[in-house]
Amino acid sequence: MIIVTAGVVCQIVQLVYSIVNREKLRDYTGDPWDGRSLEWATTSPPPVFNFAVLPDVHGEEAYWGLKERARELGQLRPEPEYQPIHMPRNSPTGFVCAFFATLIGFALIWHIWWLAIVGLIGAYATFVVFAWRDVKEYWIPAEEVARLDRLNRSARAEAITRTGMAPL
Amino acid sequence: MTATHPDDPNLVGHGRHRDVPGQGGGGPAPTRIVVGYGFWIFLLSDIVMFSCFFAAYAVLHGATAGGPTARQLFDTNLVALETGCLLASSFSCGLATLAAYAHYPVKFYAAMSVTYVLGLAFVVLEVREFAHLVSIGAGPQRSAFLSAFFSLVGCHGVHVTVGLLWLLTMMAQVFAKGFRRDIMHRMMCFSLFWHALDIIWVALFTVVYLLGVIQ
Amino acid sequence: MTASDQERFPPDAKDGRELPGEDIAPGDERLGGTGVAHGARGYLIGFVLAAGLTAASFYFAHSTLVWAPSIPELLIVLAIAQMGVHLVFFLHITTGPDNTNNVLALAFGVLIVFLIIAGSIWIMANLDAHMPTMNQVMDMQR
Numbered sequence: 360m361i362i363v364t365a366g367v368v369c370q371i372v373q374l375v376y377s378i379v380n381r382e383k384l385r386d387y388t389g390d391p392w393d394g395r396s397l398e399w400a401t402t403s404p405p406p407v408f409n410f411a412v413l414p415d416v417h418g419e420e421a422y423w424g425l426k427e428r429a430r431e432l433g434q435l436r437p438e439p440e441y442q443p444i445h446m447p448r449n450s451p452t453g454f455v456c457a458f459f460a461t462l463i464g465f466a467l468i469w470h471i472w473w474l475a476i477v478g479l480i481g482a483y484a485t486f487v488v489f490a491w492r493d494v495k496e497y498w499i500p501a502e503e504v505a506r507l508d509r510l511n512r513s514a515r516a517e518a519i520t521r522t523g524m525a526p527l
Numbered sequence: 528m529t530a531t532h533p534d535d536p537n538l539v540g541h542g543r544h545r546d547v548p549g550q551g552g553g554g555p556a557p558t559r560i561v562v563g564y565g566f567w568i569f570l571l572s573d574i575v576m577f578s579c580f581f582a583a584y585a586v587l588h589g590a591t592a593g594g595p596t597a598r599q600l601f602d603t604n605l606v607a608l609e610t611g612c613l614l615a616s617s618f619s620c621g622l623a624t625l626a627a628y629a630h631y632p633v634k635f636y637a638a639m640s641v642t643y644v645l646g647l648a649f650v651v652l653e654v655r656e657f658a659h660l661v662s663i664g665a666g667p668q669r670s671a672f673l674s675a676f677f678s679l680v681g682c683h684g685v686h687v688t689v690g691l692l693w694l695l696t697m698m699a700q701v702f703a704k705g706f707r708r709d710i711m712h713r714m715m716c717f718s719l720f721w722h723a724l725d726i727i728w729v730a731l732f733t734v735v736y737l738l739g740v741i742q
Numbered sequence: 743m744t745a746s747d748q749e750r751f752p753p754d755a756k757d758g759r760e761l762p763g764e765d766i767a768p769g770d771e772r773l774g775g776t777g778v779a780h781g782a783r784g785y786l787i788g789f790v791l792a793a794g795l796t797a798a799s800f801y802f803a804h805s806t807l808v809w810a811p812s813i814p815e816l817l818i819v820l821a822i823a824q825m826g827v828h829l830v831f832f833l834h835i836t837t838g839p840d841n842t843n844n845v846l847a848l849a850f851g852v853l854i855v856f857l858i859i860a861g862s863i864w865i866m867a868n869l870d871a872h873m874p875t876m877n878q879v880m881d882m883q884r
Contacts, residue, residue, distance in 0.1 A: 490696065564844065566768075567844060571847055571848065574855060582862035585859060585862065586866040607796075610800075614793060614796065617828070621785035621832055625785070631778075715769050719769045722828060726825050729828065733799060737799060738817060
């Protein structure tokens with residue numbers, strides 16, 4: 360009981376401290392805990408394409424090697440050559456199909472046959488509409504990729520000069 | 528960047544091993560390889576799901592609860608007819624795939640129609656068998672054996688029915704859009720699906736009907 | 743074919759014909775020079791073989807030619823042969839070097855299926871053997 364109370368008090372203290380000092384503690388790089396693996400090399404939240412260029416991986420802890428080198432040199436690696444990125448189009452089909460699937464499941468449990476048929480027709484119609492699309496993908500132009508990546512790089516360049524942490 | 532040996536495996540995929548297959552050289556595989564392999568893995572997962580139904584049937588095939596047994600219920604002539612329909616539909620699906628790849632629309636529609644008719648015949652025969660069993664009091668609620676039977680064979684039947692819907696959709700798509708590359712990918716996936724259903728049926732009729740009848 | 747047909751059904755060198763040294767998608771085969779006729783022959787051979795094996799299955803299920811206790815094993819062997827014919831002739835899952843990924847995926851699937859079916863049967867048979875009879879269960883509840 361006492362231990363649980365102590366735990367709750369610790370939690371409250373953590374919350375208060377974090378909220379009061381939120382400006383000072385805020386992380387702009389996407390790497391708040393000095394990570395070692397590649398997921399810390401991108402922003403948080405990441406851009407829709409995840410990485411601007413395919414990461415060049417050397418050794419087991421890919422990102423750590425990059426950071427060490429950048430800290431030694433005091434600067435990030437040179438800017439990569441940005442290419443346009445091919446992305447699939449967003450679609451609500453999965454969500455809509457799941458909605459009809461829920462209807463089907465509910466109807467089948469309670470033997471509401473007309474609702475089950477409505478759900479099946481709806482799910483199949485959604486699938487066919489999705490299958491009929493002609494444009495499946497779009498290109499993100501290289502300039503847009505560059506713009507988003509440069510935001511990330513500038514945050515990290517600033518961090519490396521400030522604290523020596525979290526470069527790219 | 529420090530100098531690295533040209534055969535450094537960490538540099539694989541960056542243009543150094545372009546002509547070695549499976550080494551990542553030259554970028555990702557062509558889309559149809561990726562689509563086909565992905566769908567093949569899905570089919571294998573579907574077969575794993577069927578194996579769960581098979582396992583349930585294998586465990587429960589003797590639990591007839593004093594009710595009708597496999598020997599009393601199954602008609603191997605009907606099953607032989609169903610098997611013939613499905614096997615022939617697999618063959619005509621293969622021909623349809625060839626016609627699609629060679630861009631012969633009339634032959635494609637003809638072969639797909641034959642596949643559809645044979646698949647529909649299979650489903651109709653199976654539905655009639657189920658209706659007959661229910662009418663004589665041997666429905667899925669009668670015993671654990673019959674529950675397992677209806678689940679397993681019914682699951683396969685539902686797969687075939689969905690496949691028939693897919694077939695019609697494929698014909699409609701080729702009619703509306705021609706033999707476009709992405710539609711050919713879907714045709715490849717459909718033919719994989721249809722052949723896999725026949726493979727599952729081979730296991731099904733052997734284990735359920737034939738082994739059931741000779742016990 | 744008319745001009746509009748050419749647009750709707752564009753000839754595409756990559757569809758169904760593989761470049762040398764490339765991986766094969768499942769369901770593909772190297773069509774070679776003869777194209778459709780050669781492919782159709784493969785399907786026909788597969789169909790005839792599978793039909794023959796199926797007919798054999800149905801025949802031996804009721805036959806007295808074979809020693810009766812061995813019939814289940816015979817049927818299972820025939821079924822495996824049929825599935826093999828389907829895989830090779832209809833799905834073109836061969837042992838060529840470009841097909842390795844597909845074969846490995848299939849082998850893994852077969853392993854999982856075997857574990858599920860054999861494992862279920864073994865475990866349930868074991869439970870069944872250790873379960874007391876209904877009378878004993880009723881006695882325990884008295």
